[in-house]
Each structure stands twice: as structure tokens, then as C-alpha cells.
Amino acid sequence: MNTRFSDALLARKKAGFLPVIPDIKCASPKEGDLLRGRDPVEAAKLLAKAGAPALSVVTEPKNFGGSLELLERIAAETKLPILRKDFITSVEDLKLTKTCGAEAVLLICAIQPFPLLMELYGEALKIGLEPLVEAHTKEELIMAGKTGAKLVGINNRNILELEKDDGTVYATALLAAYKPKDAILISESSIQTPAQAQAAVRAGADAVLIGTAIWQAENMRERYLALSEGL
Numbered sequence: 001m002n003t004r005f006s007d008a009l010l011a012r013k014k015a016g017f018l019p020v021i022p023d024i025k026c027a028s029p030k031e032g033d034l035l036r037g038r039d040p041v042e043a044a045k046l047l048a049k050a051g052a053p054a055l056s057v058v059t060e061p062k063n064f065g066g067s068l069e070l071l072e073r074i075a076a077e078t079k080l081p082i083l084r085k086d087f088i089t090s091v092e093d094l095k096l097t098k099t100c101g102a103e104a105v106l107l108i109c110a111i112q113p114f115p116l117l118m119e120l121y122g123e124a125l126k127i128g129l130e131p132l133v134e135a136h137t138k139e140e141l142i143m144a145g146k147t148g149a150k151l152v153g154i155n156n157r158n159i160l161e162l163e164k165d166d167g168t169v170y171a172t173a174l175l176a177a178y179k180p181k182d183a184i185l186i187s188e189s190s191i192q193t194p195a196q197a198q199a200a201v202r203a204g205a206d207a208v209l210i211g212t213a214i215w216q217a218e219n220m221r222e223r224y225l226a227l228s229e230g231l
Ligand SMILES: O=P(O)(O)OC[C@@H](O)[C@@H](O)c1c[nH]c2ccccc12
Pocket: 023, 025, 028, 058, 060, 064, 085, 086, 087, 106, 134, 155, 159, 163, 188, 189, 190, 191, 209, 210, 211, 212, 213
């Protein structure tokens, strides 16, 4: 039996760590190439060894340099529950997500009307994927609640601007009060320091999702460990 994505986060929290989900992201529209010669599969393995309870893999190719092949390789080689991060808008895409070995899938409120979001949410569950419903505004969080989401993300940046804006964890602090009751909350994007990760948790997040700050570190393992401290 594979571990569920959300259970892995809660287990890490119980063990006394701040659950940090590393985002395996090859490039960012804001920062450009993030790999700087590193192999993303090796980096995923290194972060798994450092204690990451779960991973996120961005598969969008044009702006983020990802691929489904990358997802497949990381799922096979790390055995961790993986979230597929992309701009998913069809049931077909959900099926592919499962085939490639993901446990969870990102559904972004901002990119689809509510009926489609609802359909994708239901289909994801049927296929055996845990949906992470991502919001950036109060309205979107309320929309996430209406889907019945148990796993909710607050994106501190605006994904519609391809995250070129400067987000701050303040977005999590402002919006956390509107999260669906009993949902597990993940604060995503623009978290750079241990203090910011801790601030997101104080604001109500159960876990944080961090890409750029880990990739920009000279020593990814050390940066990962520093961000996970202090629960
Ligand atoms: O690199 P950062 O600022 O730590 O952010 C990671 C992640 O949250 C961000 O890349 C992201 C959030 N939602 C997305 C949807 C698609 C692609 C990427 C994303």
C-alpha cells in the first residue's frame, strides 16, 4: 500500500518537524533555470534522504521545464508520495497523472469554472488521486471548500501571472481563516527562510511547499533541513 500524500505530511508533523514539500521545478518564469547543471532526479533522491515526507513535481514544460517523464522517474526512484503540479483541465490528464505514479494532483481554482473544478475533483478521487485544491483569494478558498477538499493550498503568488509577482507568506496569514474546516492547509510559493516557513505555520498552515529557495541553495540538503526545523 502506498502512503497517502496527506498522511505523509501529518506523520512528519507528528515527528516534530515542520513538513516541507520540496518542489521539483527545473525552471521558474521569474528566476529562469533553477537546475544549474544538477539532475532533478538526483536532487529528488537527495531531498528524500534528507527527510522530505513527500515531493511535488512540476510537469509543465514551457514555463517550468518539467515533463511527465520526470514525474515518472521521480515516482519510481524515490517511492515517496508525489504531487503532480501542472495546469490540469481534463479527465484525460488526470488518468495520465495516475499512470505516471503520482499520488496527488494539483487543481487550481483560478484556471477553471466551478463545474469543471468539481468534475475534476470527483474524477481524481475515483481514479485514486488525492486532489490538492489551490486558491489565491478568499473567493477561491470558499470555492475550494465547496468541492469538499480535504487538502487545500494557499498560493502566496498569483499563478495567473505565472508567479512573476513577489508573493509573501502574509497571503497565508490573511486567508487561512477562510480555509475549509478540517482541511489540511499547505502554504505554497515565495517561502525563502526558516522564519517565513514558521510564520506560515503560525498562520495556520500544516505544511509548506518550497521550490526556488531550495534550488537556489548551494547545499540543498542543508537548506532543506534548516527549513524543516522549529515546530
Ligand atoms: O518556487 P516557490 O516560490 O517556492 O514556489 C513553488 C510552487 O508553489 C510554485 O511553483 C507553484 C504554485 N502553484 C503552481 C502551479 C503550477 C506550477 C507551479 C506552481
